[in-house]
Every structure is written in structure tokens, then in C-alpha cells.
Amino acid sequence: MMQKAIFLDRDGTINHDPGYIKDPSIVKILPGVAEGIKRLKDDFGFKMIVISNQAGVSKGLMTLEDVENVNRRVNELLMEEGAEIDAFYYCPFHPEIDSQEKAKCRKPSPFMIVQAAEDFEVDLSLSYMIGDKASDVEAGINAGVKTVLMESSSTAQEISALHNLGKKPNFTAANFLEACDFVIKDLSGGF
Numbered sequence: 001m002m003q004k005a006i007f008l009d010r011d012g013t014i015n016h017d018p019g020y021i022k023d024p025s026i027v028k029i030l031p032g033v034a035e036g037i038k039r040l041k042d043d044f045g046f047k048m049i050v051i052s053n054q055a056g057v058s059k060g061l062m063t064l065e066d067v068e069n070v071n072r073r074v075n076e077l078l079m080e081e082g083a084e085i086d087a088f089y090y091c092p093f094h095p096e097i098d099s100q101e102k103a104k105c106r107k108p109s110p111f112m113i114v115q116a117a118e119d120f121e122v123d124l125s126l127s128y129m130i131g132d133k134a135s136d137v138e139a140g141i142n143a144g145v146k147t148v149l150m151e152s153s154s155t156a157q158e159i160s161a162l163h164n165l166g167k168k169p170n171f172t173a174a175n176f177l178e179a180c181d182f183v184i185k186d187l188s189g190g191f
């Protein structure tokens with residue numbers, strides 16, 4: 001049977017985003033994230049898959065190992081609360097530094113979502129992308145999933161960037177639990 005998945009941005013969506021986070025000891029999970037992930041997995045059977053741009057690697061600000069260590073720490077903290085991410089996909093490249101070919105994984109490209117969908121036999125039409133940036137919403141739309149924009153300090157900019165592209169999220173949520181509520185209501189045809 002085909003799976004359904006929630007594709008999640010990492011920094012600013014799951015954990016606090018101080019910018020180019022490389023030290024696992026400063027990882028802080030945002031409120032409601034563990035609870036929301038647990039509900040969507042345990043009660044609704046979604047795979048939870050992180051889709052993250054990590055161009056700090058190409059920029060020389062961190063190593064692949066740093067990214068992996070932060071990913072591991074995110075999951076450790078979630079698991080302390082009974083939640084777990086099934087897989088982490090990240091793009092360490094940037095088109096201004098690397099070839100277009102290498103950087104093709106970078107959101108807003110749907111590349112990583114499509115790759116994860118293949119790896120986990122995910123039906124994209126039953127799946128969602130949750131993120132705090134226009135590029136998250138755009139990647140989701142490009143992959144054919146429904147999208148939720150989570151509010152952050154830059155939400156006004158993100159919405160205007162999307163507006164200029166003629167794209168908009170299916171829902172804008174004040175926080176992670178509200179994003180999860182949207183998914184749950186949407187599943188039952190509540191919108």
C-alpha cells in the first residue's frame with residue numbers, strides 16, 4: 001500500500017533557527033512539535049520526512065557531519081517525547097557556489113520530496129509539506145503536495161514572495177500544532 005507523508009522543513013519549523021545551526025548542543029525543539037508529530041504518525045499513519053536546505057556546508061560554515069549530528073540531536077530530543085522523524089533529506093549545495101546539477105536538490109526544487117516519495121513509496125497526492133519559508137511552500141507545490149506555511153518573523157516577506165510567484169499555501173498556521181490541525185481537518189474533508 002502507498003504511504004502518505006508529511007514533509008517537514010527542519011530549521012524554523014521543527015527547531016529554533018539561529019541561522020546555520022551546527023552545534024547539536026544548542027538544538028531546541030519548538031513548542032508543540034513533538035506532540036504534533038506523534039499525533040500525525042500514531043493516529044493517522046503519516047511518515048515524517050525532513051526536507052532541508054543546508055547550503056552552510058557549501059559555504060564552508062559547517063560540515064556534512066555537523067548536519068548529521070544536528071539531525072541526530074533533533075531526533076533524540078523528539079524521541080524523549082515519544083515522537084520520531086523517519087528520514088532526513090538535505091541539500092548541502094548552493095547554485096551560486098556549486099554546479100546547477102549539484103544544486104538541483106535545493107528547495108524550491110521538488111527534488112528531495114520526489115526522491116523521498118520514491119524511497120518510501122509515498123503517494124504525493126495524499127501528502128503535505130510544512131515549512132516556514134516561501135521556498136518550502138514552493139517546493140511542496142512543485143512536488144504536488146498540499147502546503148502549510150508556518151508563521152515566523154519573516155512571514156510577511158514569505159507571503160509576498162509567494163504572491164509574486166502566483167503561488168500560495170493551502171493554509172497559514174500560527175504554530176506547529178495549528179499546522180497539524182489543518183492536516184487532520186483536511187483529511188476528513190473539513191475544508
Ligand SMILES: [Mg+2]
Nearest residue numbers: 009011012132
Ligand atoms: Mg526553515
